[in-house]
Amino acid sequence: MDFFTDYTLRIVALGSGVLGATAGALGSFAVLRRQSLLGDAVSHSALPGIALAFLLTGSKTPLIIMIGAALTGWLATLVVRAIVTRSRVPFDSALGIVLAVFFGLGLVLLTYIQKQPNAAQAGLESYLFGQAAALLRQDVVVMAALGAVALTILTMLWKEFKLLSFDEAFGVSLGFSMSRLDGVLTGLLVVAIVIGLQTVGVVLMSAMIVAPGAAARQWTRRLGPMVVLAAAIGTAAGVGGAVASSVVPRLPTGPTIVMILSVVVAVSLLFAPGRGLVGRWFRLGRLRQAPQLDPVLIHLYALSLHHEDDPGHGHGEAVLRTMSSRDADVPGALAALQSKGLALQLPDGLWAPTELGRREARRALEREGGEGL
Amino acid sequence: MSSPAESYPTALEVEDLTVAYADQPVLWDVDLHVPTGAKMAIVGPNGAGKSTLIKAAMGLVSPVAGEVRVFGRAREAVRGDIAYVPQRSSLEWDFPTDVLDVVTMGTYGQIGWFRRAGAQQRDQALAALATVGMEAYSSRPIAQLSGGQQQRVLLARALVQGAEIYMLDEPFQGVDAPTERAIVDVLDTLADEGKTIIVVHHDLQTVAEYFDHVLLLNVRAIDSGPVDQVFTEENLRLTFGGRVGVLAQSAVNEA
Numbered sequence: 011m012d013f014f015t016d017y018t019l020r021i022v023a024l025g026s027g028v029l030g031a032t033a034g035a036l037g038s039f040a041v042l043r044r045q046s047l048l049g050d051a052v053s054h055s056a057l058p059g060i061a062l063a064f065l066l067t068g069s070k071t072p073l074i075i076m077i078g079a080a081l082t083g084w085l086a087t088l089v090v091r092a093i094v095t096r097s098r099v100p101f102d103s104a105l106g107i108v109l110a111v112f113f114g115l116g117l118v119l120l121t122y123i124q125k126q127p128n129a130a131q132a133g134l135e136s137y138l139f140g141q142a143a144a145l146l147r148q149d150v151v152v153m154a155a156l157g158a159v160a161l162t163i164l165t166m167l168w169k170e171f172k173l174l175s176f177d178e179a180f181g182v183s184l185g186f187s188m189s190r191l192d193g194v195l196t197g198l199l200v201v202a203i204v205i206g207l208q209t210v211g212v213v214l215m216s217a218m219i220v221a222p223g224a225a226a227r228q229w230t231r232r233l234g235p236m237v238v239l240a241a242a243i244g245t246a247a248g249v250g251g252a253v254a255s256s257v258v259p260r261l262p263t264g265p266t267i268v269m270i271l272s273v274v275v276a277v278s279l280l281f282a283p284g285r286g287l288v289g290r291w292f293r294l295g296r297l298r299q300a301p302q303l304d305p306v307l308i309h310l311y312a313l314s315l316h317h318e319d320d321p322g323h324g325h326g327e328a329v330l331r332t333m334s335s336r337d338a339d340v341p342g343a344l345a346a347l348q349s350k351g352l353a354l355q356l357p358d359g360l361w362a363p364t365e366l367g368r369r370e371a372r373r374a375l376e377r378e379g380g381e382g383l
Numbered sequence: 384m385s386s387p388a389e390s391y392p393t394a395l396e397v398e399d400l401t402v403a404y405a406d407q408p409v410l411w412d413v414d415l416h417v418p419t420g421a422k423m424a425i426v427g428p429n430g431a432g433k434s435t436l437i438k439a440a441m442g443l444v445s446p447v448a449g450e451v452r453v454f455g456r457a458r459e460a461v462r463g464d465i466a467y468v469p470q471r472s473s474l475e476w477d478f479p480t481d482v483l484d485v486v487t488m489g490t491y492g493q494i495g496w497f498r499r500a501g502a503q504q505r506d507q508a509l510a511a512l513a514t515v516g517m518e519a520y521s522s523r524p525i526a527q528l529s530g531g532q533q534q535r536v537l538l539a540r541a542l543v544q545g546a547e548i549y550m551l552d553e554p555f556q557g558v559d560a561p562t563e564r565a566i567v568d569v570l571d572t573l574a575d576e577g578k579t580i581i582v583v584h585h586d587l588q589t590v591a592e593y594f595d596h597v598l599l600l601n602v603r604a605i606d607s608g609p610v611d612q613v614f615t616e617e618n619l620r621l622t623f624g625g626r627v628g629v630l631a632q633s634a635v636n637e638a
Contacts, residue, residue: 042478098405166497173488176478180540183441183467184492227479231524236479351561369560 019256022142022209025150026248026267029209032157033202034222034244035164038237039195041223042175047102048087048196049219051109053203053212055086057116060137060207061123070133072149076204079137079212083200086112116212140211140264142252153205160201163194164237171195172233209248210264218244221271228282247271304374306343307352309333310363311371324360391454394419394548394579395440400449402432402439409435413449413604417581422574423596423607424584428623431601433583434470437550440581441467453548463492466541468551471533476525482536483508483521489543504543511539514572516565531562538566548579555586567593590614 040049056079063078064070086108093104123134136144164171173181174191181188199219206215226240251267280287309330317323331340344361347353352367363371397415401408410432417423425433438444440451442458453461466489486508487500494500512518515535520528528536534554541549549570555563570580570593584590590597590610597614598607599622606613606621 042475169488169491169494169499170496172480173491176480176485177469177474177488179438179441179443179469179473180467180488181491182443183462183465184544185462186491186496231479231526232481233479233484366561373560 016256018143019252021147021150022145022256022263023249023252025145025153026142026209026252026263027245028150028154028157028248029202029206029218030222030244030246030248030267031241032160032205032244033215033218034226034240034242035161035237036195036198036202037219037221037244038223038226038233038240039171039175040199040219041227042233045101046216046220046224047105048090049199049203050216051090051105051112052083052086052196052200053206053215053219054109054116055112056080056083056203056207057137057212058082058112058119059116060134060212061116061119064123064134065119072146072208073152075137076152076207079207080200080204082112082116083203084197087196087200113212136211137207138211138213139262140207140209140214142209142255142263145208149208156201156205160198163198167191167194210267214264214268217268217271221268221275222247225271225275225278228278228285231284243271243274247274305334305338306330306340307347307363307367308371308374310347310353310361311368314363314368322354322356322362324356324358324362326360330361392419393417394421394454395581396450396452396455397436397440398450398452400436400439400451401447402435402444403447408447408602410439410446411602413600415598415604415607417579417596419454419579420574420577421596422570422580422582422594423598424582424590424594424610425598425600426584426587426590426622427600427605431622433600434552436600437467437552437581437583441465441550443467463544464547466544466546466549468537468541468549468554470552471530471537471554471556473552474533474537476528476533478525480525481521482512482517482523482525482528485525485536486511486521486539486543489540492544507543508539511542512536514542515539515569529559531558534558534562535565538569542569546578548581549573551580551582553583553585555584555589587619 037049040046059078059080059082060075061078062082063075066078067074090101090104090108093099093107094101099107120135133141133144170181170186170191173184173186174188174195178188181191202219203215206218210218222240222244223236225243226236229239230236247267247270250270251263254270255261255263255266278286281289283289310325312333313325313329314323327340327344330344331338334340344353344355347367348355352364352370354362354364356362393416395415395417397413400410400413400415402410409430413432413436415436425436427433435444439446439449440458442451442462451458453464458465483505487504489511490500490504490507494504509518509521512521515538517532517535517539520532520536525533525536538551538554541551554566558566570582573580582594584594591614595610596608597610599605599613599618601622606618
């Protein structure tokens with residue numbers, strides 16, 4: 011198989027890539043808002059919409075199926091919101107309830123459709139786990155158009171979505187309608203999920219939403235790079251899954267994409283610099299050897315108490331070293347204290363606590379039970 | 384920006400405000416008048432509704448009854464005139480962004496929908512960071528800030544708004560001494576410029592030192608007004624119930 015000559019593979023890879031980019035970028039915000047389960051609830055809730063669209067129109071045209079899926083997915087978010095605002099049921103429980111009810115209804119409708127004596131119904135169940143190989147050129151065109159619209163809106167409302175994700179109350183205080191923004195962002199999430207119905211299916215779609223963002227979060231400390239990286243991871247997994255399933259016989263595309271994403275997430279959680287578990291483990295080891303500032307400052311404060319009338323009186327480093335534990339890094343601690351404005355090296359080389367340092371020392375002593383000196 | 388502060392003597396008027404969470408009243412029939420240019424502390428026991436009061440004044444929670452007016456006008460008409468500093472602990476400090484970006488958020492109200500922050504907003508944010516002594520930290524990820532630094536960043540974000548009224552929710556909670564000093568200095572400067580400051584405060588010892596007005600709140604407004612008239616042992620007992628021994632020392636000594 012050759013990527014550049016095989017038409018089917020190109021279509022499938024393109025569709026999966028579009029899906030990965032859109033879901034990754036929008037999913038980043040779901041991850042940051044701790045609403046990862048929202049994607050799960052919306053995608054499962056798309057199933058009754060798929061079934062109803064077919065029952066009402068008798069058509070399996072992807073566009074009609076997508077519209078049905080989007081409508082019940084969107085309805086599910088409205089029900090979740092109504093439950094949360096009108097009862098004491100918390101957000102995650104409301105998601106669980108809605109997911110179960112909608113998905114159950116979808117399965118009932120699907121079973122009903124399959125019992126119909128009519129050949130046209132065959133294939134609807136492929137929306138459960140996706141069937142990327144069945145993607146047609148016009149499907150990918152629709153997917154790409156929807157993805158482009160969603161990503162354009164995301165770019166236009168970038169700073170508003172950032173505000174919504176970081177500090178919603180502050181956004182309200184600035185005069186932005188945060189509930190409307192929340193509705194738009196959730197709507198975009200529904201669009202991303204609808205894009206993935208044919209490729210990945212309603213069951214595994216939530217992984218497309220959550221995994222790229224969760225992995226990208228590990229590698230960067232800025233929102234822009236995080237969203238771009240999540241989109242890139244989603245695209246790579248989508249294309250990778252399409253290629254892998256075309257090379258290996260009977261390997262399904264959707265589940266393969268999700269498996270690739272899982273590996274990326276696992277590697278990111280373990281090995282990302284800074285936030286990775288391995289790196290954190292090493293840093294904790296080093297932290298144990300870092301100079302402790304508090305003891306040296308308190309010794310300096312204790313010494314200054316002997317000179318009530320002249321608290322700026324200097325004291326030698328050697329004195330402090332004898333007061334400190336043997337392996338303490340006294341010069342390092344003094345330098346750190348000076349850079350924080352807590353201690354001062356006098357022209358004669360002696361050290362004295364600053365006014366600030368004396369107050370901090372008093373506070374530290376109070377924290378430790380205030381037994382005094 | 385035009386300043387309604389000069390023309391109207393009362394910055395914030397709260398009338399008959401009642402707020403309830405799930406049928407439980409948190410604020411009951413609260414009246415409050417904050418004179419323009421006042422530095423007011425809101426003091427009361429845990430669960431007294433202190434944070435809820437400023438949230439209701441900001442329109443962040445909707446009251447069961449009552450009215451809030453800002454410089455004599457409906458709050459919606461003067462939204463940009465109130466800068467809000469939420470409780471530090473209410474935010475997700477693991478969010479992937481840096482200090483300058485957070486402070487720049489204070490300019491979003493002026494920028495409006497869709498448009499992005501530019502060089503002018505960046506300069507405003509840097510100036511506000513300098514005011515709180517954090518200019519060296521502008522590109523630092525917020526996940527790496529200490530509690531005191533977080534609080535300064537939030538204060539800088541409010542300063543950028545150039546508002547007439549500043550509402551701060553527990554700004555001194557768990558911050559280091561230099562930060563507390565820095566915040567007090569900034570609030571003093573704002574007060575000198577005629578701005579109105581309302582602070583939810585928990586340390587009774589410093590009320591008289593840091594503020595000139597006080598509201599004693601325990602679901603109901605016990606009393607409010609100038610510190611030297613209102614911050615009395617009698618009122619503190621009404622607000623806090625028992626434990627008067629400790630409180631008596633912090634009440635104003637009419638010496």
